[in-house]
Amino acid sequence: MRKIKANRRQPIYMSLNKPKSNSQLMTVKNLTDKSADLYIYGEIVDNTDWKWDEADVMPDDVLNVLNQMEGLESINMYINSPGGSVFAGLTIYNMLKRNKAYKNAYIDGIGASMASILPFAADKVYIPSNAFLMIHKPWVFSMGNSNDLRKTADDLDSIEAGLVKIYEENLKEGVEIDTIKQMMADETWLNGEEAAKYFNIEVIEAKNIAACSSEILERYDKTPHKLLQSKSEPANETPPQSESFDKIKFQNELDLLDL
Incomplete structure (x- = not known):
């Protein structure tokens, strides 16, 4: 394994398992001359030539479909x-926010972590009563000396401030932003009814949609048990190679900085 310079945020490539190519699976559905549907049904990752899973969503994927949606109402x-990835997520958020079409966002199963930011790029946000929104502070894997780690902490504070601003712009009247900051510090999972108490979100009828299957859910501290139960295990899954490999794969999936 090649050495990684301390405190560098860069992809880590391993030859133990071959990742899947970037097949641009994200597509525009129900496209008409006035409207279209966009599905973000996987982990948010940075632009690369490959994906750990074909459901991963990159900024380039979203840019590709938005180009197909140019001029829609x-x-x-x-x-x-x-x-x-927080940076990939912010890129997607800004691209969606800039699009001139009227946007409706539907949190079908979960909008957790960085995916809790994306719905607020829309003009109107809907969530079924049995879906979840999760917010928490950004976090990172980091190496380095004391100066490096202090710089990393300062960077995380700056990133958090930007995310807090997005939440603040979408608060229900009367909700204090300090309440949201504490909820982020505690890693808070909100079902549809609870999310609507804090944010400008409209609750809709419950839907039977399975939560996105992802190893990330297992690494959050307070993931609702029923979400972990709903994960479907892939057939003929290769046993974990080692704890070290698992950590490296996880770092790469999140590009070392995730919300």
């Missing part, structure tokens, strides 16, 4: 994601 966004 409305876009329906369907989100079922455990989160992922």
Whole structure:
């Protein structure tokens, strides 16, 4: 294994398992001359030439479909994601926010971590009563000396401030932003009814949609047990190679910095 310079945030490539190619599976559905549907149903990852899973969503994927949607009057966004790279997520958020179409966002299963930010790029946000929104502080795997780690902590504070601003812009009247900051510090999972108490989100009828299957859900501290139970195990799954490999794969999936 090649050495990684301390405190560098860069992809780590391993030859133990071959990742899947970037097949651009994200597609525009129900496209008409006035509207279209966009599905974000996987982990949010940075742009690369490959993906750990074909359901992963990169900024380039979203850019590709938005180019197909140019000039539409409305876009329906369907989100079922455990989160992922904070920088990739912010890029996707800004691209969606800039799009001139009227946007409806639907949190179908979970909008966790960085995926809790994406719905707020829309003009109107809907969540079924049995779906989940999860917010928490950004976190990172890091190496280095004391100066490096202090710099990393300062960077995380700056990133958190930007995310807090997005939440603040979408708060229910009367909700204090300090309440949201504490909820982020505690890693808070909100079902549809609870999310609507804090954010400008409309609760809709419950739907039977399975939460996005992802190893990330197992690494959050307070993931609702029923979400972990709903994960489907892939057939003929290769046993874990080693604890070290698992950590490296996890770092790469999140590009070392995730919300």
